[in-house]
Amino acid sequence: MSEEADETEETETTGLQDGDFVRIAYTARTTEGGQLVDTTDEEVAEEEGVADQGEFEPRVIALGEQHLFPTVEEDIIGKEAGDSGSVTVSAENAFGEYDESEVRTVSADKIPEDSMRPGAQVEIDGDQGYLETIVGGRARVDFNHPLAGESVEYEYELLEEVEDTLEQAKGLFSMFLDVDLEMRLEEEEVEETSVEEPEDDEGEPETVTETVQKTTLYIESTPQLAMNQQWMFQKQQIGQQVIDQTGIDRIIIEEVIDGSGMGMGGMMGGMGGMGGMGGGAEDADIEEALEDADIDADELAAEIEE
Numbered sequence: 001m002s003e004e005a006d007e008t009e010e011t012e013t014t015g016l017q018d019g020d021f022v023r024i025a026y027t028a029r030t031t032e033g034g035q036l037v038d039t040t041d042e043e044v045a046e047e048e049g050v051a052d053q054g055e056f057e058p059r060v061i062a063l064g065e066q067h068l069f070p071t072v073e074e075d076i077i078g079k080e081a082g083d084s085g086s087v088t089v090s091a092e093n094a095f096g097e098y099d100e101s102e103v104r105t106v107s108a109d110k111i112p113e114d115s116m117r118p119g120a121q122v123e124i125d126g127d128q129g130y131l132e133t134i135v136g137g138r139a140r141v142d143f144n145h146p147l148a149g150e151s152v153e154y155e156y157e158l159l160e161e162v163e164d165t166l167e168q169a170k171g172l173f174s175m176f177l178d179v180d181l182e183m184r185l186e187e188e189e190v191e192e193t194s195v196e197e198p199e200d201d202e203g204e205p206e207t208v209t210e211t212v213q214k215t216t217l218y219i220e221s222t223p224q225l226a227m228n229q230q231w232m233f234q235k236q237q238i239g240q241q242v243i244d245q246t247g248i249d250r251i252i253i254e255e256v257i258d259g260s261g262m263g264m265g266g267m268m269g270g271m272g273g274m275g276g277m278g279g280g281a282e283d284a285d286i287e288e289a290l291e292d293a294d295i296d297a298d299e300l301a302a303e304i305e306e
């Protein structure tokens with residue numbers, strides 16, 4: 001290969017690449033109307049009146065994993081920490097073009113009583129939509145994404161490349177679950193057992209135990225984590241993504257019991273008798289955890305009874 005070709009190849013692979021982790025600050029708005037789509041800026045969130053809807057701070061993402069729209073990630077590739085940019089994502093590559101056929105008429109009986117108002121989000125036969133009108137016994141529901149047909153402009157700043165594995169894992173869990181977790185990494189020697197097949201047909205399989213080095217991510221379980229719907233239903237997929245993207249070998253969730261409360265205090269005293277299940281501090285803790293996890297306690301109870 002000529003020196004000229006070597007220089008071209010080197011130029012093409014400089015800067016941030018797929019698989020690199022970066023801490024990014026950004027604000028995304030629709031190109032028409034300037035409607036806020038997403039932001040990591042707390043001041044912007046306060047100005048838009050959405051500061052109470054979560055934590056707003058720069059995020060850690062892995063490039064090439066579609067943590068942002070591919071158009072945005074493609075614009076970042078080749079840039080360096082400290083760079084900033086602006087890129088427009090077309091409607092097709094953002095939330096899709098608006099599809100008139102996705103506005104459908106359904107029986108009004110399928111609309112919950114507390115959602116019988118224009119603009120209410122409803123779920124019909126597994127599809128999420130927004131109620132437009134109810135006339136007689138029929139309801140008109142728009143199943144398009146609320147931002148369908150809108151192109152989106154991202155303004156971003158690449159604050160730093162994140163090379164620390166623990167920071168990478170924290171960033172991914174924060175992005176997936178939007179909860180603040182205590183975690184640590186430990187290098188450990190772990191015994192692994194495997195079965196080796198015999199070299200000839202007459203031999204017997206042999207069980208072999210060997211000691212290997214493992215990088216383990218320990219995460220302290222919290223009520224917010226245990227009750228998080230995303231975690232409840234997708235913990236295996238989330239854990240596998242973190243392992244694949246960071247190179248961690250395994251993840252262990254630790255449940256800590258420290259004696260600071262939750263004691264039963266006797267079957268009758270701690271629970272207030274069979275009729276005293278409500279109103280205690282423990283109930284308040286559980287209700288707070290359910291609220292933080294965005295879970296309806298009555299719906300959860302109904303599912304358990306089923």
